[in-house]
Amino acid sequence: MSVGVLALQGSFHEHLAALGKLGVKGVLVKKPEQLEGLVGLIIPGGESTTMARLAEYHNLIQALQNFYKKGKPIWGTCAGLIFLANKAIGQKSGGQELIGGLDCTVHRNFFGCQLNSFETELPIPKIAAEEGGPETFRAVFIRAPAILEAGPSVEVLAEYTLLSNESTKFCSTIENTENEGQCQTGQKVIVAVKQGNLLATAFHPELTSDTRWHSYFLKMLGENGHQSLVPVKVKQDPENSLSSSQIRDLPIFQQTEVLSFEL
Numbered sequence: 693m694s695v696g697v698l699a700l701q702g703s704f705h706e707h708l709a710a711l712g713k714l715g716v717k718g719v720l721v722k723k724p725e726q727l728e729g730l731v732g733l734i735i736p737g738g739e740s741t742t743m744a745r746l747a748e749y750h751n752l753i754q755a756l757q758n759f760y761k762k763g764k765p766i767w768g769t770c771a772g773l774i775f776l777a778n779k780a781i782g783q784k785s786g787g788q789e790l791i792g793g794l795d796c797t798v799h800r801n802f803f804g805c806q807l808n809s810f811e812t813e814l815p816i817p818k819i820a821a822e823e824g825g826p827e828t829f830r831a832v833f834i835r836a837p838a839i840l841e842a843g844p845s846v847e848v849l850a851e852y853t854l855l856s857n858e859s860t861k862f863c864s865t866i867e868n869t870e871n872e873g874q875c876q877t878g879q880k881v882i883v884a885v886k887q888g889n890l891l892a893t894a895f896h897p898e899l900t901s902d903t904r905w906h907s908y909f910l911k912m913l914g915e916n917g918h919q920s921l922v923p924v925k926v927k928q929d930p931e932n933s934l935s936s937s938q939i940r941d942l943p944i945f946q947q948t949e950v951l952s953f954e955l
């Protein structure tokens with residue numbers, strides 16, 4: 693039983709490394725037939741339009757939709773979140789295919805352009821309660837999306853509170869859309885959700901040394917009866933969580949020997 697990582701484009705190696713840290717071998721997925729036998733799938737961050745075009749080229753859109761409809765867990769990070777949403781705004785002209793399933797409206801570049809990328813200590817009450825460790829998570833937002841609307845079956849796992857300078861900066865990204873006016877100082881923006889077998893984060897947990905989101909996802913696979921994939925416990929150290937050395941340190945490739953690259 694293996695966990696797949698969609699490997700068309702983006703930060704798939706980093707996800708494999710994070711899984712490896714938890715003692716789980718990930719399998720790279722580039723073709724529909726490689727989804728067979730997988731118990732779950734991670735869709736990495738990257739660039740969602742490119743990813744969607746490559747998925748179309750490799751006949752993966754329907755295969756991914758079927759994978760989700762079978763009830764198999766999928767976790768989308770950043771571009772992966774956009775790809776899973778039922779509706780995305782701020783798309784490039786011509787639009788892009790979405791896998792859909794996640795009852796959300798996502799703004800593709802809510803937090804602005806590449807230069808507006810940032811890191812923050814994000815409160816993650818539910819994950820901290822289930823996985824232990826600090827109450828916040830070092831969240832890396834890279835030209836990140838945000839969820840503007842979520843349906844009733846969507847559980848919000850993390851929200852980002854807009855600072856005063858940010859409300860003006862990010863507001864411009866949703867001008868001239870039906871969601872205009874949704875962006876004010878102090879407003880909370882949804883950046884992580886769970887809906888049934890779907891998990892989605894607007895940020896990149898695979899770019900940090902904190903494995904709690906990966907561990908949480910692996911437990912979702914466990915809920916589907918795959919107890920063998922319940923991750924090994926990685927000790928979280930609340931004392932060191934905010935140290936500047938750890939914030940800058942991204943030791944994602946520490947355990948490369950446990951990785952598998954089945955191409």
Ligand SMILES: NC(=O)CC[C@H](N)C(=O)O
Pocket residue numbers: 736737738739740741769770771772774800801834835836837
């Ligand atoms: N880091 C990311 O995955 C960025 C996603 C990007 N906003 C997009 O449209 O695809």
